[in-house]
Amino acid sequence: MIKVEHLSKNFKEVKAVKDISFEVKDGELFAFLGVNGAGKSTTISILTGLLSKDSGKVFIDNLDLDTKLDEIKKEIGIVFQNSVLDVSLSSYDNLKYRASLYSIRGEDFNKRLNELNSLLNFSGYMNRPFNKLSGGQKRRIDIARALLPHPRLLFLDEPTTGLDPFTRKRIYEVIENIRKKENMTVFLTTHYMEEANDASHVVILDEGQIVAEGTPLELKNQYAGDYVYLYHPDMDLLNQIGIEYEKIIDGVRFKINTTQKASEYINKYPTLFKDYEVIKGRMDDVFLNVTGKKIEEEKK
Amino acid sequence: MKTIFTLTCRNFKIFFKDKGLFFSSLITPIILLVLYTTFLSGIYEDSFLSALPPTVEMDQGVLQGLVGGQLLSSLLAVSSITVSFCANMVMVNDKVNHIKDDLLTSPLKKPYLAISYYLATFLTTLLILFVALIFGYIYIAISGGFFFQIQDILWMSLDLILLTMFGTAFSSFINYFLSSQGQISAVSAIIGAGYGFICGAYMPIASFNEGLQKILMFLPGTYGTSLIRNHTMNASFEKLKDTLPSFAIEKMKDSIDVNIYFFDQKIELSIMYIVLIIATILFLGLYIGLYLLEKYHKRKA
Structure with a gap:
């Protein structure tokens, strides 16, 4: 689904992404791990066409990002780190206006809204202003917005940051359910290492470089004991x-x-x-061992 | 087209749902209205009366028509810019709050987004200005100076549309470069405080020194103010012809920017229209061009 070859991105002197290459297979839950500032969001921004790259090649569903960005955009959905919907509008209006960007209007929109509601169960607060919703409710609407165009690839950029453990668990249950039902590939970035436990493949990024990759079990066996x-x-x-x-x-x-x-x-x-x-061993241990970071350093 | 229409509706709705934006857009028109009715109208009255020979007595209705016309033109000229800057904050907020990121990850074409912001700002500003125009008519009618014919009202409506198109294009171009709340505040403050002076709304450009007058004549906003002032005061000047000789009326028109001069060359109304249309096309072209040139949305990492 995704093929990244020698991708690099610099912001002046800061080398945010350093010559990384990886592949994401069709239908898998792919986890992209790293602490804040590791380069995860920069990579996602490049893959979704929001940010230019300095070098390297990116193919999504065999489409070259450099030449087929418009076609790629029809295939992807994104849940951003922070909600990026219109706070003063209702969830219904938000979804209606966003759906129109994909030419989903009228009856088609109502049908899709019902489908998403059956997956995410948000009808109870659909007409409430977005800024009056709880964190978990907002996240459901964010996910619904990302799923509007029936994406084949869903990017989740730290989707559970700031949510309580119960809501985090619920969100992942919902995502996993949708992934199976809609047969989507999910590209997850997170700095909560344990969230990658159910991933098919994990890539750990540190200071813009890939420092380890494999299945969670392989990584635990190799790095955590x-x-x-x-x-x-x-x-x-x-x-x-x-x-x-x-x-x-x-x-x-x-x-x-x-x-x-x-x-x-x-x-x-x-x-x-x-x-x-x-x-x-936990994924936290894997990360700390892989990146050579000690908890003490984190505390400092 | 449907996408542009839907996005325009979205932008329009956000503006009116955001009470902060809506009320801040009304601040300039309300302050000017209060200022004019309580303070400046008296000064304008004295100014018109002092320009007359002692033997000539001006009809009170005509005097109120002239004062009201000058006030209304100033109010509309300034508000066409300040309101459009406020209405255009939907675009800036989308950028500041990363909502633009979300919009641009869809297959939406960037110029469509640019046009939707322009249309929503234009409609919002026009709506508010038409309400202000109606309040202006009511004020002038109450003061006894309402002599407008249907053609005056039509001309004023056309001027208002043109001024709004210009104001929206100008604010869209400037606001394109804003990317933080601090910049928004700074630009709003500068525009709110300064634009009325440089377009000749607070004080006639004719009262400035000659050097400054020449500089201000290079700004398209000056032509917009004079254009609408011609039409808001025309009916009263026609009435004044019964009292004053035409040379005295022309002198009066010179002093309040109804007549404006570019290096001693009197500017005809048709030229004012052309200047405003060209300036609108220029700013609109630059604004849409900036979106077209933006291969990637400049997202901060």
Whole structure:
């Protein structure tokens, strides 16, 4: 669906995107991860034709961005980081005016509105001014706006920033549901690493460069490892074994490279493993390990 | 065409739904109306009376017609710019709030967007100015100076449309370059405070020194003010012909910019129309040209 080759973009001295290449397959949920300022939004702006690139090639659905931008625009929908709808107008008016940009009017619009309402369930507040809606309600309307033209490719630029965990979860459920129903490719950028857990493919961007890519499992296995959590363990035995551990409330945790290693410990020291869990590394750990950043640095 | 129409409706609706924008657009016309009715009308009356020989007595109705006509022309000339600048803020807000990003990720052609902003601003400004014109007629009628014939009203309506087209084209061109709330405030303040002086609305250009007069004659707004002033005062000047000789009337017209001169050459009404039309086409062309040249929307990362 998307093919990016050696893409670069500079803003004066700032190199926002540095020679990146990647591919997004048809129908997959593609996650583009990075902290604020990593170059995610710049890349999305280039892919959607809002920003020029300095070098490289971009193909969307086999259409060259340099020459077929108008055709590409008919294929894409975008949910921006912040709502970009008209705050003084109702959700209905917002959707009606945006739909007309794709020549969706009259009966066609009403039909599409009903379809989107059945997916996103916004009829209860459709006639309320947009600025009177809650964050979650606004996001639903943003998504509905992006889906108006039946896009084959949906860009989600940090769609859950500023939303509470419950609403974030609901939004992702809705997106996943729509992705399956409408058979769309979803290009997700986020700095909440855990949101990429369900992605088919993940690319991690740091300071404008791709620093890692793969499926979430591949990345976790390669960069995060597993953690063993022992609750109320026999500390003497633990110290005797000589495992380096970290104290946590009600116990300790220690890192192992593979899940196999956990099995070995359990078989070898069964008395130590009375109350325990083995947890796969998180995407946060992947990101921190990949980019070499420590939590302390983040705090600074 | 349907897309332009829909976008124009959207822009129009946003302006009237945004109470801040709507009321700020009315500030200049309301301030001028209050200022004129409470303060400047007396000064204008004294000014007209002092220009007459002591032996001549001017009909009170004609005097009120002249004063009202001058006030109305000034009000409309200034408001055609200030209101259009306010109405055009929909375009600037779309840019500042990144709404333009959303619009331009659709297959929308950029000139269509530019034209929709122009049309919405034009219609909004025209609507407000016509309301101001009606209030002006009521004020003049109450003061006893309403001598307008149907052709005067038609000419004034045409002038108003032309002034609005010019004001909208000018504000569209200037506002194209604005991209922050600070810039919006600065430009609004400068236009609101300054335009009335340079177009001869607050004070006749004839009362400025000769050098400044020559400079102001290069600005198209000057011709717009004089054009509409000709038509708002014409009926009263016709009445005045019964009282004053034509040379005295011409002198009076010179002093209040009904007659304007470009390097001693009197400017005919037809030339005023041509100047305004050319200026409108020029600014509109530049404005749409800027959108056409914008291969990529200049989004800040």
